[in-house]
Amino acid sequence: MLTSTWDWIRLLGFLAYFYFTVSIIFGLLRKSPFVKSHKNLIYHIHQNAGWLGLITVIGHMFVLIIDHYEPYRLGEILFPFTANYQPFSSALGTIAFYLFLIVILTSDVWIRTMNRSIWKKIHFLVLPAWALSLAHGVLIGTDSENPVILLFYLISAGLTLSILVARTVGQLTKKVDVSTSHHK
Numbered sequence: 622m623l624t625s626t627w628d629w630i631r632l633l634g635f636l637a638y639f640y641f642t643v644s645i646i647f648g649l650l651r652k653s654p655f656v657k658s659h660k661n662l663i664y665h666i667h668q669n670a671g672w673l674g675l676i677t678v679i680g681h682m683f684v685l686i687i688d689h690y691e692p693y694r695l696g697e698i699l700f701p702f703t704a705n706y707q708p709f710s711s712a713l714g715t716i717a718f719y720l721f722l723i724v725i726l727t728s729d730v731w732i733r734t735m736n737r738s739i740w741k742k743i744h745f746l747v748l749p750a751w752a753l754s755l756a757h758g759v760l761i762g763t764d765s766e767n768p769v770i771l772l773f774y775l776i777s778a779g780l781t782l783s784i785l786v787a788r789t790v791g792q793l794t795k796k797v798d799v800s801t802s803h804h805k
Contacts, residue, residue, distance in 0.1 A: 626688040631764060633681035634714075638758050640674030641721060642777045645751050649784045654791040668729065675725055678718055710761035713753045720750030751781070 623629055647667035650656050656663065685693040693711075697704040701712035724747045727740055735743075755778060764770040 625690075626684050627690055627763075629684045630681060630688060631762070633677050633684060634758060634762065635764070635770075637674050637678035637681055638754050639777075640670045640677060641747075641751055641754060642781060644668075644670035644674055645747055646781055646784055648747070649781075649788050653784070653788040654795050655787065671721075671725055672729075675721060678721065682718070707761050710757055713760065714757035717750045717753035717757060720746045720753070724750065748785070 623632060644667050647663050647670065651660055651663040651667055682698050685698060686695060691706050693704060693706070697711070698715065701715045702708050704711035724744055727735060727743045732740055755774065759765050759774060762770070765774075
């Protein structure tokens with residue numbers, strides 16, 4: 622039962638990481654050459670999970686401010702490396718938040734006004750954002766010693782990295798096939 626702000630901080634942080642992981646996995650799958658159908662469904666899962674991640678991370682940050690045990694000031698949340706409690710680990714979460722925010726805003730709010738190649742470069746900031754959020758959760762999370770939580774982190778990281786590698790290899794193979802077919 623969620624009875625304390627600390628329980629809510631942990632739950633919202635964990636959910637934010639989960640939603641961002643789902644968003645990244647489905648984003649990678651959508652543009653992967655080995656996924657041939659359900660691209661629209663995959664896109665909607667990708668987009669909605671990203672927004673759910675953003676909403677839950679904002680909730681996570683808000684509850685950190687109202688927590689009585691280890692309260693954060695607004696500046697500690699908004700400015701990396703200024704937190705009294707674990708400044709480095711806290712900063713990883715803050716930087717990840719800003720990167721996720723930039724990706725979501727450029728993808729869903731400003732995309733129609735942006736150059737496509739610039740948008741694509743910005744969009745890939747989601748990968749370092751995700752890695753920072755994983756490191757933040759592992760380093761500062763009080764549940765990181767729980768074997769179930771550690772297993773979740775390992776599975777989510779392994780799955781995400783496997784899909785990233787498969788997509789990259791698939792796209793490189795596709796480019797090689799296209800370039801060799803032009804030289805015949």
